Amino acid sequence: MTPGEKRPPPNLRMMSDLRNEVRALDEARRQGRLEKSGDWTLDQCCQHLGRWIEFSIDGFPFKYPWRYRLFGRLVRLWSWTWLVSLATRPGFRNPPSVQAVEPDQKIPDGAGVSYLLQQVDRIDAGERMTQPSPVEGPITHEQWWYFHLQHAKLHLSFQHYQRGESGTAGEERIDIELRVCHTEGNRPATEVVEAIRLSPHQFRLLYSPGIVEGVAKGDVIEFSDTDPKGFTVVSRAGYLCVWFYFKEQGRNQGPDGDRVRAAVEKFGGVCDGGGNTNLVFSVPVSFGFPAVEALFNDLVGQYPASSWLFGNVYDPWNDFKPLGWCEKRE
Numbered sequence: 001m002t003p004g005e006k007r008p009p010p011n012l013r014m015m016s017d018l019r020n021e022v023r024a025l026d027e028a029r030r031q032g033r034l035e036k037s038g039d040w041t042l043d044q045c046c047q048h049l050g051r052w053i054e055f056s057i058d059g060f061p062f063k064y065p066w067r068y069r070l071f072g073r074l075v076r077l078w079s080w081t082w083l084v085s086l087a088t089r090p091g092f093r094n095p096p097s098v099q100a101v102e103p104d105q106k107i108p109d110g111a112g113v114s115y116l117l118q119q120v121d122r123i124d125a126g127e128r129m130t131q132p133s134p135v136e137g138p139i140t141h142e143q144w145w146y147f148h149l150q151h152a153k154l155h156l157s158f159q160h161y162q163r164g165e166s167g168t169a170g171e172e173r174i175d176i177e178l179r180v181c182h183t184e185g186n187r188p189a190t191e192v193v194e195a196i197r198l199s200p201h202q203f204r205l206l207y208s209p210g211i212v213e214g215v216a217k218g219d220v221i222e223f224s225d226t227d228p229k230g231f232t233v234v235s236r237a238g239y240l241c242v243w244f245y246f247k248e249q250g251r252n253q254g255p256d257g258d259r260v261r262a263a264v265e266k267f268g269g270v271c272d273g274g275g276n277t278n279l280v281f282s283v284p285v286s287f288g289f290p291a292v293e294a295l296f297n298d299l300v301g302q303y304p305a306s307s308w309l310f311g312n313v314y315d316p317w318n319d320f321k322p323l324g325w326c327e328k329r330e
Contacts, residue, residue, distance in 0.1 A: 035161065038159075040103060040158070045158070055100070203221055240284070241282060244281065270283075285326050
């Protein structure tokens, strides 16, 4: 990467995505694999992002000059999201009077990362971002949530490292298509899943899929012309794939989705993403079925009209008979 060059912005749709991205960057820094193409170090970026989050919870010690506030309020009347896109473009400079959000010149390694994660933890714990914006005035908790993720996409895109599972170099990441068994009208469908190529025909899944049944994060699969689903599972990593559904579209990407995700991550699971209404989790089967079922049943009780199901316990290609691998690993 050349100075000033960005990598594609990280896919940050939820606060857990931000947390995972920052931890991955921090791990790359500790291993000496992190490079930057901007002016700030990783810790400076994180301190800057963390201060914006902290002030949106506790209050801002400054206001932007009147011309910024006038412009912000006028543009907001037309399109608030466009205003956010303007504020999170490369090259935007804060005026001299707005230095409280700027990072320190020298920050100990890991201090900025830790500070940002502390602020994200506050949101996960239920604290609300209700302070007025120093540019456009009163905005909602959800609007702050959107701004912070867009803001983080900008700054973290100037931090680069060679990506690979467990931080190893030289592994080829590739998108593969897996067949979906049950679709509306039984129409053929596939889901694109990110994986590591182990051989010309074998791949290790990096994340649990969102609609393909029978597999989960870490499983090794091999494409097959004789299997009706188009692949066979060579080995299991020991994760349960769990799909949690909200009734309303987009709710999984808001504060309720953050709280569900935080509960599962506190339990020991990992959020691998989601679609329009659902969240996808990978949970170690070693935790036991009773504990996993109790967790998700409790979450359904907290969010009426929500639901959940296992994605890799039953075989949709064989009358939904148990796959049988779970009992051996539990």
